[in-house]
Amino acid sequence: MRERSRAWSAAGGAVGMGGAAAFLGACCVSPLAVTLFGVSGAVTIARLAWLQPWFVLVAAMSIAFAFRWAYREGSGVCDPATNRRTRRIVWVAAIIATLLAVASFVPVYYSFV
Amino acid sequence: MRKPIAVLMSGAVLVWAVSTANADTPATPSHTRLDDSFAQLRDDFNAKRGHVRLLFVVDSSCPMCLKGLADIDEALLAGTDDPRLDTFVVHVPVIGGGEEHIAPAATLAHNDRVRHYWNASGEFGGRLSAVAGLSSGDDFVYAWDVWLIYGPDATWEGRDPPKPEVLMHQLPELRSRSEFPRLDADEFAREVRQRLDGLADAPVEKSP
Numbered sequence: 001m002r003e004r005s006r007a008w009s010a011a012g013g014a015v016g017m018g019g020a021a022a023f024l025g026a027c028c029v030s031p032l033a034v035t036l037f038g039v040s041g042a043v044t045i046a047r048l049a050w051l052q053p054w055f056v057l058v059a060a061m062s063i064a065f066a067f068r069w070a071y072r073e074g075s076g077v078c079d080p081a082t083n084r085r086t087r088r089i090v091w092v093a094a095i096i097a098t099l100l101a102v103a104s105f106v107p108v109y110y111s112f113v
Numbered sequence: 114m115r116k117p118i119a120v121l122m123s124g125a126v127l128v129w130a131v132s133t134a135n136a137d138t139p140a141t142p143s144h145t146r147l148d149d150s151f152a153q154l155r156d157d158f159n160a161k162r163g164h165v166r167l168l169f170v171v172d173s174s175c176p177m178c179l180k181g182l183a184d185i186d187e188a189l190l191a192g193t194d195d196p197r198l199d200t201f202v203v204h205v206p207v208i209g210g211g212e213e214h215i216a217p218a219a220t221l222a223h224n225d226r227v228r229h230y231w232n233a234s235g236e237f238g239g240r241l242s243a244v245a246g247l248s249s250g251d252d253f254v255y256a257w258d259v260w261l262i263y264g265p266d267a268t269w270e271g272r273d274p275p276k277p278e279v280l281m282h283q284l285p286e287l288r289s290r291s292e293f294p295r296l297d298a299d300e301f302a303r304e305v306r307q308r309l310d311g312l313a314d315a316p317v318e319k320s321p
Contacts (some may be wrong), residue, residue, distance in 0.1 A: 027176060028176050028177050029175065029176075029177070029208060030176075030208070030211060031172075031175070031208055031209040031214075033176045034174045034176065034179070034214065035165035035174075038217070039179055039217045039218055039220065039221060041181050042176035042179050042180075042182045043176065043180050043221070045176055046176040046177050046179065046180035049177075082263075090313075109211055
């Protein structure tokens, strides 16, 4: 049971970190940041852009831990259906986190002009 | 019954009068509109010959451009009132920045000798790119989010701006071009101060 909740937490953390990385990546090239947060807010976000690769790294580590806990033998979960569901959730989270992480790098390498 | 109507009508007339008065009184312009001859900027630039001149090209809705402006302000502009330093900021629409974004962006530069220009067509970035030789391999790189320094002898002749002495940028496409360093506000400020020190004997303009 504990392994399952750990796997879910790690999967959720990975998606959150991927989302944060994508937010930082997108905000640095999007006029939306100025509209939403004003000039000073946009400057602050741009100054946090250096955190983006670190967020991606933490997302990757979280996914690794989520898989480890989801596929660990003797995790204490006897119900195969629960195991399957946990593993499915971890896979979905891994895909979402990967897409977000990749998307976060797009503005770093292309300025769309 | 007549009294409330009279009060309402008086109020309406007052509102109309105030709004008309405001419309007739132009707000303090935050920027100059630049047509594709760039004549106004060229004249302003040449009028400051003998000074160190900075030219920035930004999209005022781009957070990284705003960060660049804020960084240079902290490293240099906010800390000096040297009359031999003039700054020209050209705002171009690249990712959606409009004329309405200029005034808020202008608040990031705390220096009386900063002037803002709006080039609606964005032609200025293209011309500057050609002059400065911005490219990545065979690909043209549009000049925005670029930070230029001109020495006292630079003169703008013809339509295109002169080639800068220093060009820093925040463009991913120029990473491979070592002659164009990525913007480092402290290094930029050092380059400017070095040139200002070289002007020690130059006549200092008096404030009016």
